Amino acid sequence: MGSLAIFAGGFGSGKSEVAINFAIDMASKSQKIVFADLDLVNPFFASRDAREKLISENIRLVAPGGELAFGDVPNLPTDIIALMKQDNDMLIDLAGDEVGSLVIGYLSNLVVERGDYQFYLVINPYRPFAGELESIKELRQHLEKAGLIKFTGIISNPNMVEETNLDLVLKGHRRVVEFAAKLELPVKYLTVEERIYNCLPHEYRSIAKKITLYLRPGWLHGSGGGK
Amino acid sequence: MNKVLMKGNEALAEGAILAGCRGFFGYPITPSSEIAEYMARKLPKIGGIFVQAESELAAINMVYGGAATGTRVMTASSGPGLSLKQEGISFISEAELPCLIVNISRGGPGLGGIQPSQGDYFQATRGGGHGDYHTMVLAPASTQEMMDFAILGYELADRYRIPVVIMAEGTLGNLMEPVIVRDEVTSFPEKPWAISGCQGRKPNIVNTLHLTAEGLEQRNRHLFSKYKEIGMNEKRAETFMVEDADIVVVAFGLLARVIKRSVIDARKHGIKAGLIRPMTLWPFPDEHIKAVADTCKVMLSMEISMGQMIQDIRLAAEGRVPVEFYGRIGFLPNPEELTREIIALAERKGL
Structure with missing residues (x-):
């Protein structure tokens, strides 16, 4: 049936950027990639904004389209069900929090039928409600309850966008590792932008994954945001 | 210095809490809903009140009541919701009750779309509802300003006894940027006009009805002398x-x-x-x-x-x-x- 990776987490944890990068990395190895943007909650900064990039990599994008591409209605693309039953390598990007994971609850039978899948909890400890174990525990519980499947691992995505530096990544990642131990979930990846990746100490290289931010407006850099 | 990666909506909500907001009354609408969600998570834990009202009309009138007690309260919505709230905003303005009203703007007219917009400029700057009045309107440009203007908004609202509107495009509400989390506000002005229990003093009355021509004209003149003072002091x-x-x-x-x-x-x-x-x-x-x-x-x-x-x-x-x-x-x-x-x-x- 091919691989299946599902990306869930709190609002703004970086799911979409991480999922887009996983898909693009996979594009060199697979000709049958399906990327499903199932964020039906909030269309601002959704992964379907990277449509052109994904299509240029020969990735099939399944997402609310046409008039509803910028909608906030429960409009699940109908072809997702057929595609889940076909042989392909699929990535599913969910909306944040438990409302976002309800979609995977609806599709959970198909997920289980496919057999092998990864259900990733994406954590950026610098986001509100993601810096303490209690709220992460609560989040996990809510997401699994809504999604009707269990997490298989954590993606550590510590960042402050343009202000990210190595020290901040390492401190944040250490926190995610502590959370992971308490949650009894493995940290499968540490995602960082290329400029950080190149200075990461060797011991992190085995789980580190380079990412490029595709949804971030370029003009933000140096436009006087965090005064 | 405590920095957190926040969406504009979250930063605004946290700013309001830091400024002492203890009452949120609203009805969710994209692209403003993260403000309500943030308040729903945080306010009950710090002795505040979060109410998802049955409608925008109910919500703004809860703000009217909450503000009358002298508590720092707020509501947040987007264009269609703000339109529904205008009657209440007119009442609150006349009653001179300080509060924060947030418009995370989307495109109109009508239901329009949920894309970012600045098309509510007239509504925000001309009062928006019936009668001669103004609200103050702040326009942040960054996630940091979403937090800072929430704090500033309460300060101005209390100083001039006026509703303060914060208006930002939907994109800013949803944009994530690192935010310096400001210190909690600890000193608040006295509010001798507030309805806070009248033991040992004459009751305070909040009322916007003025049946005599002289009384009504006097009220309008009073409001406009205040607006003049705001105009002299607060242009930014x-x-x-x-x-x-x-x-x-x-x-x-x-x-x-x-x-x-x-x-x-x-x-x-x-x-x-x-x-x-x-x-x-x-x-x-x-x-x-x-x-x-x-x-x-x-x-x-x-x-x-x-x-x-x-x-x-x-x-x-x-x-x-x-x-x-x-x-x-x-x-x-x-x-x-x-x-x-x-x-x-x-x-x-x-x-």
Whole structure:
């Protein structure tokens, strides 16, 4: 049936950027990639904004389209069900929090039928409600309850966008590792932008994954945001 | 220094909490809903009250009641919800009750869309509901300002006993940026007018009905003397490279940050461009416009609307300089497009 990776987490944890990068990395190895943007909650900064990039990599994008591409209605693309039953390598990007994971609850039978899948909890400890174990525990519980499947691992995505530096990544990642131990979930990846990746100490290289931010407006850099 | 990566909506909500907001009454609507969600998670844990009301009308009247007790309270919505709230805002303005009203704007008219917009400028700056009144209107341009203006908003609301509106495009509400979390506000002004239990004193009455002509005129005159004072004290704008500018762009909100980049790019093309960013939309910073009206050759209002703020710019410029317009609907234009517009204007004007 091919691989299946599902990306869930709190609002703004970086799911979409991480999922887009996983898909693009996979594009060199697979000709049958399906990327499903199932964020039906909030269309601002959704992964379907990277449509052109994904299509240029020969990735099939399944997402609310046409008039509803910028909608906030429960409009699940109908072809997702057929595609889940076909042989392909699929990535599913969910909306944040438990409302976002309800979609995977609806599709959970198909997920289980496919057999092998990864259900990733994406954590950026610098986001509100993601810096303490209690709220992460609560989040996990809510997401699994809504999604009707269990997490298989954590993606550590510590960042402050343009202000990210190595020290901040390492401190944040250490926190995610502590959370992971308490949650009894493995940290499968540490995602960082290329400029950080190149200075990461060797011991992190085995789980580190380079990412490029595709949804971030370029003009933000140096436009006087965090005064 | 505690920095957190926040969406604009979250930063605004946290700013309100830091400023002492202990009552949120609202009805969710994209793209403002994260404010309600944040408040729903946090307020009950700190002794505050969160109510998802049955409608926008109910919500604004809960704000009316909450504010009358002297508590710092707020509501948040988007265009269609703000329209529904206008009756209540008129009442709150007349009753001179301080509160925070947030509009994370989407495109209209009607249901419109949920894309970013600045098309509620008239509604926000002209009062919006019935009768002669104004609310103060703050226009943040960054996630940090979403937090800072929430804190400032309460301070101004209490100082002048006026509802303060914070208006930001939907994109800013959803944009994530690192935010310096400010210190909690610990000192609050006395509110001898508040309905807070009248043991040992005469009851305070909140009422907006004035049946006599003299009484009504007096109320209106009182409100407008206050608005005059606000106009004298509280106009705020950021200026950027205007000193020698031939073209002064005027824009507010997140759009103004995109334009900053365009101003720099236009200067690389030899065009002396500058930017005025009103941070208060009411009172409108007309002195900042007047200050450059004789030195620049043309002003350019850029808005995510069909052109509303341009009227205030023209009033401020008093015919001393032509004011042109460029607007888009439904999205935040990129700096390249806006640079092209500035260059085209320079060519038309022979600059």
